Amino acid sequence: MIDRTPSRELREDLWVFPMDYPIKLIGNAGTELHGAVVEILVKHFPDFDEATLAVQPSRTGKYHSITAQLRFEELEQVHALYADLAACPLIKTSL
DSSP, X not given: OOOOOOOOOSOGGGOOSSEEEEEEEEXXXXXXXXXXXXXXXXXXXXXXXXXXXXXXXXXXXXXXXXEEEEEEOSHHHHXXXXXXXXXXXXXXXXX
């Protein structure tokens, strides 16, 4: 079984809030992945604009990389978002 809990081994002491933060998510290509990502992002950022997502297919088309630019106001937001992303079975990797 894969451990999908977020790592706490981050240099949180170097982070200054509020901050702009790019996030990249990778999963199997398809509308389900896109919908799940949008649902999670809107939960944490109610004003998030889905049109700002950048979707890049892999060379074979099997996977999609979804990139979003987010504005975090506090550390707890980061941990809550990554916990929800880790819990989503459609998302294989969160960077």
